[in-house]
Amino acid sequence: MNSNPSIIGTSPKRVDAREKVTGSARYGQDLRMDGMLFARVKHAEYPHARIRSIKTARAKRLKGVAAVVTAADIPGNPAFGAIIIDNQPIAGDKVRYLGDAVAVVAAETEAIAERAVDLIEVKYEELPGVFDPREALKPDAPRIHEKGNLIVHHKTRKGDVGVGFGEADRIIERSYSTQRVEHAYIETEVVVAYLDPDGTLVIKGSHQNLFNIRSAVAGVLGLPLSKVRIIQASLGGSFGGKDDCMAVLGCRAGLLSLKTARPIMLSNSREDSLVESYKRHPYFLDYKVGVKDDGTITAMEINIVADGGAYASMTQFVTWRSVVHATGPYRVPHVKTDIYGAYTNNTYTGAFRGFGSPQITFAYESLMDEIAGELGMDPLQFRLKNVLRDNDVTATGQKLDHTVSVGEALEVTTRAAGWDEKRKKFPEENAGRIMKRGIGLACSYRGVALGAEGVDATGAIVRIHSDGSVDLTTGLSEMGQGLKTIFSQIVAAELGLPIEKIQYRETDTSTITDGGPTVASRSTIIGGSAVRKAAIAAREKLGAAAAEKLGAPPAKIIASDEKIMVKGDPVRAVSFREAATMALDAGMNLSSFAWHVSPPIWWNEEEGRGDAYFTYVYGCQIAEVEVDPETGRVNVLEVWAAHDVGKAINPETVRGQICGGVATAIGYGLLEEVEMVDGVTKTMNLDEYLIPTAMDVGKIHAIILENEDKYGPYGAKCVAEPTAELCAAAIANAVCHATGKRIRDLPLNLERIVLGHKLVKKKRRVR
Amino acid sequence: MEIILTVNKQSRKVEVRPAETLLDLLRRLGYKSVKYGCGEGACGACTVIMDGRPVNSCLILAVTVDGREVTTVEDLGTIQKPHLLQSAFVESGAVQCGFCTPGMIMAAKALLDRNPSPSEDEIKEALDGNLCRCTGYVQIIEAVRLAARRMKAEKKKN
Ligand code: FES
Ligand code: FES
Secondary structure, eight states, X not given: OBOOOTTTTSOOOOTTHHHHHTTOOOBGGGOOOTTOEEEEEEEOSSSSEEEEEEEOHHHHHSTTEEEEEOGGGOOSOSOBOSSSOOBOSSOSSEEOSTTOEEEEEEESSHHHHHHHHHHOEEEEEEOOOOOOHHHHTSTTSOXXXXXXXXXXXXXXXXXXXXXXXXXXXXXXXXXEEOOOBOOOOSSOOEEEEEEOTTSOEEEEESOSOHHHHHHHHHHHHTOOGGGEEEEEOBOOOOTTOSSHHHHHHHHHHHHHHHHHSSOEEEEOOHHHHHHHSOBBOOEEEEEEEEEOTTSOEEEEEEEEEEEEETSOTTHHHHHHHHHHHTTOSBOOSEEEEEEEEXXXXXXXXXXXXXXXXXXXXXXXXXXXXXXXXXXXXXXXXHHHHHBOOTTOBOTTXXXXXXXXXXXXXXXXXXXXXXXXXXXXHHHHHHTTOSSEEEEEEEEEEEEOXXXXXXXXXXXXXXXXXXXXXXXXEESOOOSSSOHHHHHHHHHHHHHTOOGGGEEEOOOBTTTSOOOOOSOTTOIIIIIHHXXXXXXXXXHHHHHHHHHHHHTSOGGGEEEETTXXXXXXXXXXXXXXXXXXXXXXXXXXXXXXXXXXXXOOOEEETTTTEEEOOSOEEEEEEEEEEEEOTTTOOEEEEEEEEEEEOSSOSSHHHHHHHHHHHHHHHHIIIIIOOOOEETTEEOOOSTTTSOOOOTTTOXXXXXXXXXXXXXXXXXXXXXXXXXXXXXXXXXXXXHHHHHHSOOOOBSSOOHHHHHHSSOOOOOOOOOO | OEEEEEETTEEEEEEOOTTOBXXXXXXXXXXXXXXXXXXXXXXXXXXXXXXXXXXXXXXXXXGGGTTOEEEOGGGTOOSSSOOHHHHHHHHTTOOXXXXXXXXXXXXXXXXXXXXXXXXXXXXXXHTTTOOOSSSTTHHHHHHHHHHHHHHHHHHHHO
């Protein structure tokens, strides 16, 4: 029995848009409950210190205060962590960054809670801090965690770099650095914790990865997983950012709810969010490349140090993705890459759209332009000579058995942008003009989904009701990316229904089994496959129920136009609703649960090689900029962004992802930096932490490439993250084309371009 | 202190605290479309229209709005009967997480009320105070243009 997937590849209206444009969608901060208390956090006063004593008596005595809790009140594990268990929702013996909590207060109003926080007295023994990951790895550095400051060391090994450098005509060495950046979702983090009458602790809020948060809360509060229920409110953006920090909020609010038996709201102000929530890792990257005079790359040796901050969070996986992709999408016969993640007393770092790729892409794509420059080659031609092609072998020794489209992406994008002409013409024209124009490109490849990080599987439930309406449930979450719409489209396609007939149920850990996090751009390829399987299973039951009446074998029956019909004979049909009733009357189960596991992959950590991901996506972005040499201002005039998504199930959503990713990368390239001095955050709100506005984003041309993948539903792969990893490098290359200045540190802010160094902001009051 | 203000054409007499912002007041009164994103006038999530002008309600003290007229997105349209701007946002793919959307729509409404056929640059300028981290603004700008076209056509019809 087949379907009529005509809705695949079209862009029906988002299923969650109407409630959002009318203001009726309910986000975490909109939640209110009877008897609800408000929580505030007493934060650490030193970035690294031993806690000597905490006095809470005066705070507790304040009228309107319901509870004050410290680490001593935690009934379960003192810490949680997806990989290393080191993140303490309330610090016990030691604080490791200024976002650590030492106590949490619940009171009748936020103002009272705030006042109570000021009455808590904490005595510390200040410890020397370490704020640079390279310093942190030195043997005599202050120890931040018992086991030392090294979080992880990953490597990649291929061939013999000694041999490779021997074959080279020249060797080029360059160093780059990238900065700490903030997700800057417009909604700050918030939870409401309450106890259901049956004793289940419910944490509702701005969650990205519900099952991670459940494990953390259950572990810290000493509850079985079945007694913790995580529900997602409408989520005001996340980009990888509402995971560990939401677990922290969940533990703090959950503990207070257990203590007081009342609902607790804990919401971060923007200032709290900037200090407390994790950021994107700053990287220090050293590259050494061997290249022949004809432009052939012979070897690459790469050394990277990543700042993990106070807690490991996703550092091991972020840096693993970096170590796999560090050479870029190029044929390199000899590779030696090492990456180290280190603890510091800075705000911790974790997942952020791109996940270890924006940093390395900035470095290797700047470097490719630098090498092309040394060789006197056009950057496009140099890349085309070296990029991976079908059946090539990657830096980790993986043979690529799908369509390798980085060459196609380069060709399509450069054609659309008028590359050849502009590369020639701009330098000539710049001589006679004040504002200098430049054009630059960057390309990449990216492993789809979790890869060899771990098990990659998820489930979906499709339930057909007696009236023919349909419920869809998964464990993955809508964050704005359009998951509800894409998944509903898949069900609609397989059941032959209009999309309005599909109701996507809110994500709630009590309704479905743990299907992993909504990360790594895995939702469409892994989640979409599960949804499709569940829909097909449900459809087959309808087909079996209707087969007799229609007088055709089930294999000949299709679902289309809200009917179950004989293929090629639409007169022989029953309505979808009738078929549902028939199936239910026959005692059939019209609820189907399906589970999808990713194809096998492997990684050998000792040898630093493996088939890291089951498939890859490819993309290219070009930035055209205008630089004011007087002020250093860089205007991004136009961006062309081509991404191979396998198959665009919903092209408008894909375009939305591309434009959003480009804008984020423009911010990364030009504007954004969470400034920290000795562990103290200096950019405390969005007036100091600048993200792009409508005026900063030029024209964006989204170009969708489709080389269907055998592993994806309808051939679809992914789009979310690759869109955010390219533009910073493309802008750096364009600025260099415009001005002749090569900037190797992000952000490429105006001080760097004009003065060649960064301005230091005036000192702000230490919190 | 007691003030009288008009919210979405309804006159309301309310007790306000000295430090309360218009943002807090509106949310307390149940206008939850008005969002907190920064509290410092930097994000625009709290944008409402006051006496015809878009304002950041987080920067305005509630005690100062006595006698003023405030409009929030709740007043524009409903799920069943959306305003042209609202349906243009839906159709143009201008909504992702939706957190910036109410403020964005109010900023766009204020623009179209005073300038029914804005250029692309005028739209960008009018939305400059409203941050969106999801969309890259492209589809939002398209939505405002689409709404402008439709609103003009509608006006002609009447
Ligand atoms: S909350 Fe008012 S501008 Fe951000
Ligand atoms: S749609 Fe998410 S912030 Fe604008």
